[in-house]
Amino acid sequence: MDDSLAELFDGAINLELKVGGLYALFQQHLLPDQDFWGQLALEEKKHAALLMSCRDVSMALWQFPAGLLPKFPRILYDGNSRIQTLIDKFSLTPPDRVLAFTTALELENSAGELHYQLAMTRPADSSLMKIFQELNNGDRDHYRRIKKYMEENAISTASYQEAAGNTVAGA
DSSP: OOHHHHHHHHHHHHHHHHHHHHHHHHHHHOGGGHHHHHHHHHHHHHHHHHHHHHHHHHHHHTOOOTTSSOSOHHHHHHHHHHHHHHHHHHHHSOOOHHHHHHHHHHHHTSHHHHHHHHHHHSOOOSHHHHHHHHHTGGGOOHHHHHHHHHHHTTOOOTTHHHHHHHHTTTO
């Protein structure tokens, strides 16, 4: 595996772990939604573990399913930096429910997560990609689940764009 592919894998793994860490932080501070955030945090850790497995297999076989990771490491670097800023900020001042959910919606809608989702909906072009798709079949659409949870629990989405613009984009 060349260094640029290894860099992409490492960046994608780190992104999943950071998002999982952010959700674990929400779990710790937002007790009414503790189980929901805990489940999402666990799923993000599973995504990272699967990426680690794919990295290890790809390194051994010199193959990699096309379309799984963004083409440019900068996207991953920027995403990881942005999420770390959010973790630092929310560690000092925990968010309220609306801010946590709107932040999660924005993250799940970001370029890295969207690319991941697109890769999971493409036809399997290798046995490795097929296994990856099957393992992640139940965890794919966090954005939809977050939105649904918000609606079911009367968490206002009216301020979503304003809060997301002030939180994630401005982080």
